[in-house]
Amino acid sequence: MSRWFLRSAAAVATVILLSLNTVATAKETSVILEMSSGDSAEAAYWAGEPDMPAILIQHGFLQTRHFPTVRRLALALADSGFTVLTPTLTLGIDRRTASLPCEAVHTHTMEHTQEEIAIWVDWLHAKTGQEPVVIGHSAGSINLLDYLTHSLGSPVAHAIFISVTYFGHGEAAFESPEHAARARAALARGEAGLAEYALGFCRQYVTTPAAYLSYYDWDKQRTNRAFQSCGVSSTLIAGSADDRIDLEWIETLQQHGAEVRIVEGANHFFDQFHEFDLLDEIEHVLQGYRAQ
Amino acid sequence: MIFGRTPSITHYALLLAAIALVTLASFGLYTWYKVDQLRGEIQESGREAARQELAGTLEHVLTQAAEQASRFARWEEVRQQLGTPHYYAYWKNHRMHQAGILTDRILDAGIYDHHGMTLPGSDSDHLPGRLELPPPAPRAVRGDTEPFLMVIEPIPAPDAAQSPPGFVGLKSRFLDALREGRVYRHVDPESIRFDLGERNAIPARELLQHAQFDLRPNPMADQVEDLLSGAVVNLGAILGVITLVLFSTLAYLIVRPLRDISGHVDRLRESAGGLVLERVGGLLPVAETEKIRESLNSYQARLQDVHSSLEEKNREFWRIAHHDALTGVRNRRAFDEYWDTLPRLAARHSYPVCFALFDINHFKAINDSYGHQTGDAVLQSVARSIDEVLREGEHLFRIGGDEFAAILLNCDESGAQRLGERCQERIRATDFTQHGVREPIKISIGLAVAPGNNGPAMLALQWQADVAMYKAKRPGSSPVVLFTPELEKDTQSLYSNWINNAVYEAITRGTGIRMAYQPVVALNEHHPSYVEALLRIEHQGEVIGPADIFPVVEARRLEIDLDRAVLTRILGDLRASLIPPEVGISINLSGPTIVNAGVTQWLEAFVPFLQDRSIILEVTETALITEIGLATENLQRLRRKGFLVALDDFGSGYSSIRYLASMPVDTVKFDITLIRSLDIPDQHHILEGLARMIRDVGYTTVAEGIETAEQLSRVRALKFDFAQGYYLGHPTPVSQGLQPVLQAHAGISRM
Structure with a gap:
């Protein structure tokens, strides 16, 4: 019921095209959609060639579509003739344009993110008439997984997860079971107030227990399960020098049918010279997708 | 002039210095005012720059706050x-x-919804719970210690x-932002403050108007100010010193010499001369003041010469006026002046004063025998001899023809007696034969002594000396006689002391003289009646008549003085119109007056009255005979002026009738003794013949002493022209009017 409502809402969402925004390229436009929360979200859109796949690129945790890895990738793909959409999650802020600091008040949840991704995927699908390829970077991949697992039959042709990582206790994250236990205890006590936790790369993450746990619970096991059940072919791209991911764990995901591609020497953000390697890997994946 | 007296050069110099100093002070004050004004302008310029500086910073801070x-x-x-x-x-x-x-300077911030309500859950002491909409412009609000800046900004949609x-x-x-916002050149940032007055909030754009601040020290401006102030003070000091030097120079070169000259003039005024003004310019003489000094000295020298000459001439004039030209001793004028001062001089002392009278015996006989030249030589020798006897400071006066007097201070009776004796000895020792006089020359000396502090006694000295002289001239008496009271008794019949004094006072001072007018009635129609002026002297209510007056006058040789006093009195009555016009006046003149050369001048004042009346001058035959030549000459001169001359007391003397023919006489007044002879049977023919003879010669005749009607009838029968006597009228003062008989006969006075 809720999913249907959200999709309906997305269908009737007001599409605002800011005519020929010349910020990046002549083809880049701004798309603003009203989310189910009432806040509006904004995305950059490049209309590509009709026979080229449409691509949605989802930014990482607390970031925006302006994050360099996302931005470079979008521009490169748009230049290559792909239709590209890079939305910015609202995270509870109307038309959010800046990354949200860890210390800010975080009331957003994985569910909110999932709904917003669904709206954008539906919009892109409706816009291009194609089943888009979704690309997630870092925790954005978890958001896409959450969407995919909760939107079975969604119009997504393929998923590419770059530098994918998970929440919950792990080598690359600051959160710990103690934080989760504290949040759960608070929930048990019915306390919905803000508190400081550690989450992902945030040591001081201010949020409610429920919102915290909505992210924390996406740990390695749940992520594994999501890969198994997402129902969409996927490709994982990781840098061999990325110290924020569990590279070994990524390589294990091949067992679930996912293609794993490792870029030697690249870090979590594929910056420096590895941005081209990343682009090559993605174009390679997309060419394979087009060939299919 | 403003001042009571003319200001001195010192005053003007001080005034000039005061004006210079006041001008200097005014200039200094004006310069100081200008410096102060410049200081103010610099300060104001600095303040304006500081204001601009603060305004810029404030604008910057407000912009930052807005951003x-x-x-x-x-x-x-x-x-x-x-x-x-x-x-x-x-x-x-x-x-x-x-x-x-x-930023850290944000004291508080808050979020409000579109209604201006603050979001729930926020309690703030600094921010309002509700905004007024539309939101006001940034404003400054009052704080406990400093104002704060309140900015309301809409959240952009x-x-x-x-x-x-x-x-x-x-x-x-924002105050800290202002202080720390920039490096100030003019404003002392720590002093920046804002006074909002009574208001709790003001628009931020008005903050500058409420800003208060101090200026940073401006070393250059302070240095300029110090330099200017120092220059003004130095200039003032220099000008002040110059002024004082100029004043001192002025005082030294001009004021001091002029003061010396002025002081010298003052000393000259108080001194008898002989002062010479030395150089007045000190070490720096000035030509002009030196010229003044030399001119003053020269003028003073000439003035002193003139003064000395005048003094010499004054002394000479005084000597001539007060000395007898013949004998060289002091004259009657000097005697009278000395006599007037004597009571005051002697009153200061208690010593006795001696009055001495000297008279040459039989001098007239000497004159007649040896001539006036010899007489004059005798007078000179006698005067010189007496003068040599007198002490230093004592003077001999010639008070009459052969009469001398001396007043000796601090001289008692014995001293007076010794003086008289020494004078006699000196006269006896004098050789008069050198003048051709063979007979011994003798003098009589009358002395009187009185205490100097006894005024009445002093006044009686002359009379007493006269009495003594009278005694000394008596045959067988000592030629030197000192007045004594006993001597006064002997001469009582001649002189009354108070009469003597009264007569003398009246004559010498003109007091007490009153004229009585007795009618001389015309007995026919050929002549008008007239009055004879007769002398009376009033003294302390008593009236002194001629019988008492003339002996004193003749004894004191006061005839001329008396006649002149009488003439003055009659002239006064005429001028006062007390005597009606056309009523003639007969005036008695003494022998000495008739022969005096000045008689014509003395009577000159009567000439105008001759126009409407006759004035008859009555002289006695005795007076005429004395010096008939001179008397005739004077009377002729007076007759030519219109006066008539009457021979008074005809028949009472011893003169020959021969003189009558040679005398310039118009009228002959028959003495009363002749008139009385009419009553004597054997003698009346003489009078009748004499009267007829004189009348026939052409003289007008007057019968005196008519006391009865019978006498009047007889003289009328003898064809006398006029009659006079008690029967016709007593002498009366003019204040009582004319006698009735005169008025009665006035009708027949036209002959």
Whole structure:
């Protein structure tokens, strides 16, 4: 019921095209959609060639579509003739344009993110008439997984997860079971107030227990399960020098049918010279997708 | 002049110095005022620069505050809180200030919805719970220790066309921002403060008007001010010194010499001369003042010469006026002056005063025998001899023809007696034969002594000396006689002391003289009646008649003085119109007056009255015979002026009738003794014949002494022209009017 409502809402969402925004390229436009929360979200859109796949690129945790890895990738793909959409999650802020600091008040949840991704995927699908390829970077991949697992039959042709990582206790994250236990205890006590936790790369993450746990619970096991059940072919791209991911764990995901591609020497953000390697890997994946 | 007296050169010099100093002070004050004005302008310029500086900084701070507010309003977390304000209190307390969006100077910030209501969960002492809309411009609000800046900024809507979804309010400390916002050149940043007065809030754009601050020290301006002030003080001191030097020079070169000259003139005024003004210019003589000094000395020398000459001439004039030309001793004028001062001189002392009279015996006989030249030589020798006897300071006076007097101070009776004896000895020792006089020359000396402090006694000295002289001239008497009271008794019949004094006072001072007019009645129609002026002297209510007056006058040789006093009195009556016009006046003149050369001049004042009346001058035959030549000459002169001459007391003397023919006489007044002879049987023929003879010669005749009607009838029968006597009228003062008989006969006075 809720999913249907959200999709309906997305269908009737007001599409605002800011005519020929010349910020990046002549083809880049701004798309603003009203989310189910009432806040509006904004995305950059490049209309590509009709026979080229449409691509949605989802930014990482607390970031925006302006994050360099996302931005470079979008521009490169748009230049290559792909239709590209890079939305910015609202995270509870109307038309959010800046990354949200860890210390800010975080009331957003994985569910909110999932709904917003669904709206954008539906919009892109409706816009291009194609089943888009979704690309997630870092925790954005978890958001896409959450969407995919909760939107079975969604119009997504393929998923590419770059530098994918998970929440919950792990080598690359600051959160710990103690934080989760504290949040759960608070929930048990019915306390919905803000508190400081550690989450992902945030040591001081201010949020409610429920919102915290909505992210924390996406740990390695749940992520594994999501890969198994997402129902969409996927490709994982990781840098061999990325110290924020569990590279070994990524390589294990091949067992679930996912293609794993490792870029030697690249870090979590594929910056420096590895941005081209990343682009090559993605174009390679997309060419394979087009060939299919 | 403003001043009571003319100011001195010192006053003018001081005034000039005062004016110079006042001018200098005014100039100094004006310069000081200008320096102060310049200082004020520099300070004002600095203040204006400081104001501009502060204004710029304030503008910058306000701009920063506005940018801060704008940045805060555009902060997405603000929009987050505006959209989901559930955790606004937490966010505000834990996030807002730590995010680095707000500076440390932000005291507080808040979010308001589009109604201006603050988001729930925020309690703030600094921010209002509700905004007034539309929000006011940035403003300064009063704080406990300093004002704060309150900025309300609308939160921009995603769509610019939409109204703002809310507002943010920021309250900041802007004073620190002002102080630390820039490096001030003019403003002392620590002194910046704002006085909002009674208001709790003012628009931020008005902050500059309420700003107060001190200026940073301006070393250059202070240095310029110090230089200018020092220059003014130095200039004032230099000009002051110059003024004082000029004043001192002026005082030394001009004031001092002029004061010396002025002081010299003052000394000259108080001195008898002989002062010479030495150089007045000191070490620096000035030509002009030297010329004044030399001129003054020269003028003073000439003035002194003139003064000496005048003094010499004055002494000579005085000597001539007060000395007898013949004998060289002092004259009657000197005697009278000395006599007037004597009571005052002697009153100061108690010593006795001696009055001495000297008279040459039989001098007239000497004159007649040896001539006037010899007589004059005798007078000179006698005067010289007596003068040699007198002590130093004592003077001999010639008070009459052969009469001398001396007044000796501090000389008692014995001293007077010795003086008289020494004079006699000296006269006896004098050789008069050198003048051709063979007979011995003798003098009589009358002496009188009185205490100097006894005024009445002093006044009686002359009379007493006269009495003594009278005694001394008596045959067988000592030639030197000192007056004694006994001697006064002997001469009582001749002189009454008070009469003597009264007569003398009347004559010498003109007091007490009263004229009585007795009618001389015309007995026919050929002549008008007239009156004879007869002398009376009033003294302390008593009237002294001629019988008492003339002996004294003749004894004292006062005939001329008396006649002149009488003439003055009669002239006064005429001028006062006390005697009617056409009523003639007969005036008695003494022998000495008739022969005096001045008689014509003395009577000159009567000439105008001759126009409407006759004036008859009555002289006695005795007077005429004395010096008939001179008398005739004077009377002829007077007759030519219109006076008539009457021979008075005809028949009482011893003169020959021969003289009558040679005398210039118009009228003959028959003495009363002749008139009385009419009553004697054997003698009346003589009078009748004499009267007829004189009348026939052409003289007008007057019968005196008519006391009875019978006498009047007889003289009328003898064809006398006039009659006079008690029967016709007594002598009466003019104040009582004319005698009735005169008025009665006035009708027949036309002959």
